[in-house]
Amino acid sequence: MLKTSLPSLHCHMRHSLIRLSYRPLMTIIEKDKKSNGNFQLKTPKGTRDYNEKEMTIRQGLFDTITKVFQRHGGVTIDTPVFELRDILSEKYGEESKLIYDLADQGGENCSLRYDLTVPFARYLAMQGKKPEGLQMKRYQIAKVYRRDQPIMTKGRLREFYQCDFDIAGQFDPMIPDAEVLKVMCEALDAVKVPFNIKINHRQILDGMFEVCGVPKEQIRSISAAIDKLDKLPWENVKREMIEEKKLDEAVADRIGSYVQHLNTTHSIDAFNLIHLLEQDTHLMAHEGASRGLNEIKLLLEYLDVFKIRDRVRLDLSLARGLDYYTGIIYEAVTDKSEGLGSIAAGGRYDHLVGLFSGTNKTGKPKTIPCVGVSIGIERLFSILLARQKMDTIKANPTEVYIISMGDGLLKERMDIAQELWDAGINASYMFKNKPKLEKQWAICDKDQIPFAIIVGKEELEKGQVRIKDMRSKDDNQRGGIILNRENMISELKNRLKVL
Amino acid sequence: MLKTSLPSLHCHMRHSLIRLSYRPLMTIIEKDKKSNGNFQLKTPKGTRDYNEKEMTIRQGLFDTITKVFQRHGGVTIDTPVFELRDILSEKYGEESKLIYDLADQGGENCSLRYDLTVPFARYLAMQGKKPEGLQMKRYQIAKVYRRDQPIMTKGRLREFYQCDFDIAGQFDPMIPDAEVLKVMCEALDAVKVPFNIKINHRQILDGMFEVCGVPKEQIRSISAAIDKLDKLPWENVKREMIEEKKLDEAVADRIGSYVQHLNTTHSIDAFNLIHLLEQDTHLMAHEGASRGLNEIKLLLEYLDVFKIRDRVRLDLSLARGLDYYTGIIYEAVTDKSEGLGSIAAGGRYDHLVGLFSGTNKTGKPKTIPCVGVSIGIERLFSILLARQKMDTIKANPTEVYIISMGDGLLKERMDIAQELWDAGINASYMFKNKPKLEKQWAICDKDQIPFAIIVGKEELEKGQVRIKDMRSKDDNQRGGIILNRENMISELKNRLKVL
Numbered sequence: 002m003l004k005t006s007l008p009s010l011h012c013h014m015r016h017s018l019i020r021l022s023y024r025p026l027m028t029i030i031e032k033d034k035k036s037n038g039n040f041q042l043k044t045p046k047g048t049r050d051y052n053e054k055e056m057t058i059r060q061g062l063f064d065t066i067t068k069v070f071q072r073h074g075g076v077t078i079d080t081p082v083f084e085l086r087d088i089l090s091e092k093y094g095e096e097s098k099l100i101y102d103l104a105d106q107g108g109e110n111c112s113l114r115y116d117l118t119v120p121f122a123r124y125l126a127m128q129g130k131k132p133e134g135l136q137m138k139r140y141q142i143a144k145v146y147r148r149d150q151p152i153m154t155k156g157r158l159r160e161f162y163q164c165d166f167d168i169a170g171q172f173d174p175m176i177p178d179a180e181v182l183k184v185m186c187e188a189l190d191a192v193k194v195p196f197n198i199k200i201n202h203r204q205i206l207d208g209m210f211e212v213c214g215v216p217k218e219q220i221r222s223i224s225a226a227i228d229k230l231d232k233l234p235w236e237n238v239k240r241e242m243i244e245e246k247k248l249d250e251a252v253a254d255r256i257g258s259y260v261q262h263l264n265t266t267h268s269i270d271a272f273n274l275i276h277l278l279e280q281d282t283h284l285m286a287h288e289g290a291s292r293g294l295n296e297i298k299l300l301l302e303y304l305d306v307f308k309i310r311d312r313v314r315l316d317l318s319l320a321r322g323l324d325y326y327t328g329i330i331y332e333a334v335t336d337k338s339e340g341l342g343s344i345a346a347g348g349r350y351d352h353l354v355g356l357f358s359g360t361n362k363t364g365k366p367k368t369i370p371c372v373g374v375s376i377g378i379e380r381l382f383s384i385l386l387a388r389q390k391m392d393t394i395k396a397n398p399t400e401v402y403i404i405s406m407g408d409g410l411l412k413e414r415m416d417i418a419q420e421l422w423d424a425g426i427n428a429s430y431m432f433k434n435k436p437k438l439e440k441q442w443a444i445c446d447k448d449q450i451p452f453a454i455i456v457g458k459e460e461l462e463k464g465q466v467r468i469k470d471m472r473s474k475d476d477n478q479r480g481g482i483i484l485n486r487e488n489m490i491s492e493l494k495n496r497l498k499v500l
Numbered sequence: 501m502l503k504t505s506l507p508s509l510h511c512h513m514r515h516s517l518i519r520l521s522y523r524p525l526m527t528i529i530e531k532d533k534k535s536n537g538n539f540q541l542k543t544p545k546g547t548r549d550y551n552e553k554e555m556t557i558r559q560g561l562f563d564t565i566t567k568v569f570q571r572h573g574g575v576t577i578d579t580p581v582f583e584l585r586d587i588l589s590e591k592y593g594e595e596s597k598l599i600y601d602l603a604d605q606g607g608e609n610c611s612l613r614y615d616l617t618v619p620f621a622r623y624l625a626m627q628g629k630k631p632e633g634l635q636m637k638r639y640q641i642a643k644v645y646r647r648d649q650p651i652m653t654k655g656r657l658r659e660f661y662q663c664d665f666d667i668a669g670q671f672d673p674m675i676p677d678a679e680v681l682k683v684m685c686e687a688l689d690a691v692k693v694p695f696n697i698k699i700n701h702r703q704i705l706d707g708m709f710e711v712c713g714v715p716k717e718q719i720r721s722i723s724a725a726i727d728k729l730d731k732l733p734w735e736n737v738k739r740e741m742i743e744e745k746k747l748d749e750a751v752a753d754r755i756g757s758y759v760q761h762l763n764t765t766h767s768i769d770a771f772n773l774i775h776l777l778e779q780d781t782h783l784m785a786h787e788g789a790s791r792g793l794n795e796i797k798l799l800l801e802y803l804d805v806f807k808i809r810d811r812v813r814l815d816l817s818l819a820r821g822l823d824y825y826t827g828i829i830y831e832a833v834t835d836k837s838e839g840l841g842s843i844a845a846g847g848r849y850d851h852l853v854g855l856f857s858g859t860n861k862t863g864k865p866k867t868i869p870c871v872g873v874s875i876g877i878e879r880l881f882s883i884l885l886a887r888q889k890m891d892t893i894k895a896n897p898t899e900v901y902i903i904s905m906g907d908g909l910l911k912e913r914m915d916i917a918q919e920l921w922d923a924g925i926n927a928s929y930m931f932k933n934k935p936k937l938e939k940q941w942a943i944c945d946k947d948q949i950p951f952a953i954i955v956g957k958e959e960l961e962k963g964q965v966r967i968k969d970m971r972s973k974d975d976n977q978r979g980g981i982i983l984n985r986e987n988m989i990s991e992l993k994n995r996l997k998v999l
Contacts, residue, residue: 040586042626042856044579045610050623053575053638060576071897072921074928074947076552077559080543081659082581082643087539102603103612106647111544113602124549127541138928139552144581148605160580172931176910180931187921306914357541398570411675415805422571422686429573429637432671432679448573 047151047159053396058385059162059378062192063142066164066376069188070140073180075166077140080120086110088357092119094324095225099147101159113146117165118325118350118373125169125369126357135369136170142378156379164188167373169354175296178329178349178372179303185333185345185374186309192381196344198309199316200331202297203348205278206320208290212283213255215248221324222246227260228320231342235261260318274315275301293328300329325350329372335384344381347374397448400427400497402441402471406457406480409435413456417466417489421454424490426497445471451500452493455481468492546650546658552895557884558877561691562641562663565875568687569639569665572679576639579619585609587856591618593720593823598646612645616664617824617872618852624668624868625856634868635669641877655882663687666872668853674795677828677848677871678802684832684844684873685808691880695843697808698815699830701796702847704777705819707789711782712754714747720823721745726759727819734760759817773814774800792827799828824849828871834883843880846873896947899926899996901940901970905956905979908934912955916965916988920953923989925996927953944970950999951992954980967991 044050051059070077083103089112090097101113114120121139128135142164151159166184168177182198189196206227210220226241235257242248242256278284278294285291297315304310313331321330328349335344355368401421403414414430421428429450431441445453455467466489467481484492543549550558569576582602588611589596600612613619620638627634641663650658665683667676681697688695705726709719725740734756741747741755777783777793784790796814803809812830820829827848834843854867900920902913913929920927928949930940944952954966965988966980983991 041584042622043584045582045584045608048580048582050580050626051578053577056576056578059578072924072926074896074898074926076895076897077555078552079550079555079558081547081549083544083547083659085540085542085544102605104601104603106601109544123541127549160582168931170931173910173933176931179914183918183921303911303914306911307918396575397573398575399573411672412802412805415678415802419682419806422682425571427571427573432667432669432675434672 045159047149047153049153049158054391054394055382055386057394057396058389059382062378062381062385063164065191066188066378067140067142069184069191070164070166072187073138073166073184075138075140075184077142078121078124079141079143080114080117080124082144082146083111083113084120084123086112088123089115089119092323092325092353092356094221094322096147096322099149101146101148115147116145116323116375117141117143117163118167118375119353121165121167121169121373122350122353122371123357125354125371131367136172138166138168140164140166154383156377156383158379162378164376164378165373166376167371169369169371171370175300175303175329178300179307181347181372181374182300182304182313182331183307183309185331185347185376186307186312188376189333189345189381192385194344194381194384195336196312196333197336198313198331198333199319200297200300200313200329201316201319202293202329203326204289204293204328205284205297206293206317208284208287208293209259209317210256212287212290213259214252215256219246219248223248223256224320225322227256227318228322230260230318296329321346321348325353327351331374335380342380343377345374345376348372395449397450398427399429399448399450400500401429401452401454401493402445402448402450403428403430404438404441404445404453404455405430405436406438406455408458409433410456410458410461413461417454417456420490421493424494426490426493452496453481454489454493468496470496544658546648546652548652548657553890553893554881554885556893556895557888558661558881561877561880561884564690565663565687565877566639566641568683568690569663571686572637572665572683574637574639574665576641577620577623578640578642579613579616579623581643581645582610582612583619583622585611587622588614588618591822591824591852591855593821594724595646595821598648600645600647614646615644615874616640616642616662617666617849617874620664620666620668621849621852621870622856624853624870630866635671637665637667639663639665655878657878661877663875663877664872665875666870668868668870670869674799674802674828677799678806680846680871680873681799681803681812681830682806682808684830684846684875685806685811687875688832688844688880691884693843693880693883694835695811695832696835697812697830697832698818699796699799699812699828700815700818701792701828702825703788703792703827704783704796705792705816707783707786707792708758708816709755711786711789712758713751714755718745718747722747722755723819724821726755726817727821729759729817795827820845820847824852826850830873841879842876844873844875847871894948896949897926898928898947898949899999900928900951900953900992901944901947901949902927902929903937903940903944903952903954904929904935905937905954907957908932909955909957909960912960916953916955919989920992923993925989925992951995952980953988953992960985967995969995 086102089100093100093115100115103111121141125135125137142162144160145163146160148159149157151157166181168181206224207220210223211217215223223242223246226238226246229238239253239257242253243250275294275298301310301313304313319330319332326348328351330348331346332343333345334342349370349372351370352366352368354371355366358367361367403417405414411434418428418430431444444450451471453469453471455469460466460483464486465483466486468484469481585601588599592599592614599614602610620640624634624636641661643659644662645659647658648656650656665680667680705723706719709722710716714722722741722745725737725745729737738752738756741752742749774793774797800809800812803812818829818831825847827850829847830845831842832844833841848869848871850869851865851867853870854865857866860866902916904913910933917927917929930943943949950970952968952970954968959965959982963985964982965985967983968980
């Protein structure tokens with residue numbers, strides 16, 4: 002059955018592995034080709050397994066980012082991996098075609114979640130409180146699903162993690178927005194990935210389009226075209242707007258004068274660019290654009306207090322694909338050295354919750370304003386993975402390996418293991434009646450187990466065992482140091498404490 | 501691994517949660533009924549959200565169990581939430597109809613995972629090593645999906661977590677099996693849920709059926725009927741075997757003499773029951789049954805070393821639903837006080853990996869013997885939830901709330917927050933330009949924030965802030981204690997250290 006999709010997956014992988022030479026993925030390609038009778042032994046297209054060493058890196062990444070989220074008072078929630086299809090529909094614009102649907106097996110129509118933002122808005126709308134009273138800083142680290150063309154080596158997968166931090170509630174302008182940007186900076190700094198932040202404002206963008214003469218109903222679609230300017234030259238984007246989206250050429254040229262002008266200035270400090278825009282009386286006559294610019298100015302004041310203002314560049318070509326943004330939008334981009342593009346993004350979405358919670362008695366939507374950021378964990382994972390040597394990663398948590406010399410002594414080893422477990426020490430032994438000595442040493446090496454407890458018949462009869470520091474190259478302790486059995490736990494605990 | 505047993509787990513729960521009145525779940529049901537225009541505001545049938553307090557309990561449970569898994573040297577892996585449909589098919593017997601399929605949107609046919617065991621076996625088969633060289637202790641805590649009839653208030657869900665610990669590899673008999681049972685005991689003890697363990701052996705069971713005269717091709721189906729004896733009286737099970745499964749009545753009666761005999765003795769120590777079976781020359785002439793009994797005897801010797809033998813009862817009516825078990829099977833059952841039935845289950849499955857990895861040059865399956873346990877986390881979660889008062893749970897991680905008295909002092913509060921974050925302290929402040937004092941105190945109370953830093957204009961000018969212990973009832977510190985700003989961090993760190 003699965004043959005259809007394999008060739009394209011292989012193609013991507015072949016072309017993209019050049020820079021990041023990443024062995025585990027190579028072995029995945031070989032594995033993909035294995036077939037057993039009438040089925041192929043592989044994971045579905047665009048998905049992958051994570052082995053224990055990769056999990057060690059990934060878990061470390063999650064822990065680091067969770068710590069930042071909690072430092073800012075974030076709490077976490079969980080929502081189902083699939084939602085009613087109606088909840089997701091009309092939230093993602095052109096990207097909706099990438100949503101995974103569940104088969105109709107009777108009952109409700111469901112789809113796998115496409116992001117964590119729409120489910121969060123649905124969750125908020127279900128809390129039943131008066132929206133104006135609801136305030137929440139929530140983070141969520143969970144998998145989302147997109148039927149996109151996968152590029153496994155660049156961390157573009159069909160099943161991937163998002164790490165989201167969002168602030169919901171009615172607050173004074175730009176204060177939560179500034180904190181979300183601060184959280185994004187702290188998280189990326191904690192992972193030690195260099196980056197810059199592009200910001201823009203949906204209302205400035207819409208004002209610019211209106212001033213240039215884009216019909217209102219085309220704004221989101223033209224906006225999506227402009228968003229491609231970081232990957233395509235202006236001429237291609239212009240052609241798309243004129244030919245596919247039937248935009249008047251004069252209007253396209255007016256947009257061009259903005260975005261090309263901005264292209265030449267995008268390395269100057271945001272404040273200078275704001276100054277230029279403020280002198281654009283045409284644009285400033287647009288109420289939304291003018292309000293958007295004031296919000297950005299206020300935001301920059303707060304970012305100044307947080308000491309992150311110099312990381313931010315205003316970029317009018319930043320549009321973001323999704324429909325639901327209403328204010329500030331932003332994207333963190335790695336610098337060329339990491340070469341992976343966008344690693345975190347987000348913005349303000351004040352009306353999304355209102356789409357679910359309906360209107361109050363006076364006909365006003367019962368909405369909850371929100372602002373948030375989503376950190377692209379798969380890309381950070383790729384960067385961290387490329388920095389690490391796989392064989393230096395200790396994934397196995399065993400602290401003590403119980404080794405028998407000579408007679409097997411299975412029950413004696415079990416008895417010691419039981420004692421160590423009861424004391425909270427991570428211990429293992431070989432599941433053989435008469436294990437070979439070299440094989441037991443080999444496991445200590447392979448799993449980087451720091452200590453061995455060695456049991457021998459004679460010592461056991463005297464109530465003794467031997468302890469050996471497996472990292473020590475000291476030949477004098479080759480057979481280990483003799484210990485009275487009753488001191489074994491305290492000796493191990495002392496040694497583990499200073500590990 | 502052995503999640504196989506979960507359907508029966510579900511049945512158990514259905515009957516048992518009556519006493520646990522769990523308000524949050526009740527309110528979810530009410531929320532389910534809310535509708536907004538043309539769509540219903542709810543999660544899909546059989547799924548639910550978890551709020552921040554429920555997540556605090558759930559995360560605590562995961563941490564506790566993970567610690568046990570790691571104490572035994574377990575490493576973790578991750579596999580996709582969906583698998584190629586062919587990987588899952590013909591693994592779950594009659595339960596296969598409960599598998600969620602993804603819609604056909606072009607490309608591969610996929611289904612949501614039904615348990616973590618089959619994906620683990622697929623993962624092992626893809627590792628490419630010679631099976632005899634592959635050894636792994638792996639744990640995995642992840643969601644699985646079953647289109648079962650949900651009973652939300654009793655914790656029977658369509659999306660639920662499984663916590664699995666499995667040992668894969670060629671080892672000497674019963675050594676890994678004993679460790680898996682030890683892991684199960686430690687995990688359940690750590691959660692402080694009282695329980696007993698029922699064990700049986702697929703080969704004893706099959707031997708008993710053969711000796712009674714059950715045709716070979718009917719053994720699994722009769723076995724599934726016998727598994728219902730913990731919920732149905734013998735007469736009903738007998739009727740099912742005779743009427744639905746067309747078993748000869750004399751054969752059914754012979755089975756009855758075993759299982760009813762066993763019913764009267766199931767409270768005696770396993771060793772006595774084994775002694776009775778050993779005297780059954782008819783049964784002992786069956787090679788598999790005799791081997792199974794010897795394995796159980798060896799297992800009990802090891803469980804004796806691990807000090808858990810007295811928790812185990814041999815129960816010939818324990819059969820487990822899924823097809824893939826080949827040896828020891830077991831189930832942990834809560835005692836009547838918790839009333840929840842089966843909370844963990846598993847067994848040995850030596851041939852499952854071989855279904856994926858094919859045969860070697862001599863035509864032998866390249867299999868990896870495995871044994872494992874699956875802990876039913878939703879049931880434990882229900883028990884823990886029923887023990888806790890929701891409002892005593894601190895979900896919000898904030899350690900310090902920065903409060904302004906009087907003038908708002910927004911940027912000054914931001915500046916202090918920034919300083920605390922940089923020092924690794926979890927800090928928040930109110931997102932208002934001029935917050936009311938009472939509202940700031942109220943948040944400290946609601947979120948159980950232990951310390952407040954109070955800023956006032958006069959103190960700030962003198963380089964001072966005030967610190968207040970929010971848990972103290974001492975009226976003398978009502979406005980807080982004055983601190984020099986440069987001592988703020990060290991004072992907070994000292995106080996947080998002893999929290």
